[in-house]
Amino acid sequence: MNRTRIIVAILLLLTGMAVSACVGGEQPRQNAKGNRMHVETIVVGPLGVNCLLIDCGNGEGVIVDPGAEPGRILHLATSRKLKIVHVINTHGHFDHVGGNRVVLEATGASLLIHPADVAQLKRAAEIATMYGLSTEDSPPPDRELSDGMRIVVGNTTIPVLHTPGHPPGGC
Ligand SMILES: [Zn+2]
DSSP: OOHHHHHHHHHHHHTTOOOOOOTTOEEEEEOTTOOEEEEEEEEETTTTEEEEEEEEETTEEEEEOOOSOHHHHHHHHHHTTOEEEEEEOSSOOHHHHTTHHHHHHHHOOEEEEOGGGGGGGGGHHHHHHHTTOOOOOOOOOSEEOOTTOEEEETTEEEEOOOOOSSSTTOO
């Protein structure tokens, strides 16, 4: 469940930004250009997934892995006055994607995930029941992540690393 934090930390370190978002915490950081950036971790759902709210500067933000409790996530984004541009799923497991639909509909953001995990999006509810849990399926992605891709939001550039292993589409 700490995969999200680890991967985002690696990505941001590669762009000259250091981040060590702690559980439930808020970490103000600056990138190489001195621009302000905030990463906040929201622990959601019964499996304790780390959802990240990233303030990318210029009033724009990204939500990573809204796995559950979308109301809490949206409340925090609204309180930070962030326009959510993208929802990024680090992979397609149900505990990372269960809040996608509500967050996407509320924000108008686009959904990004690696193509190897796209099929998981419409099986989230089914798979959750195998664990005695409930969630809902996700809408399909608007864009697919690929290794080496760079996502520009606000004044931040997020490079994408394909890290298959946990699932095939891990990024
Ligand atoms: Zn997983």
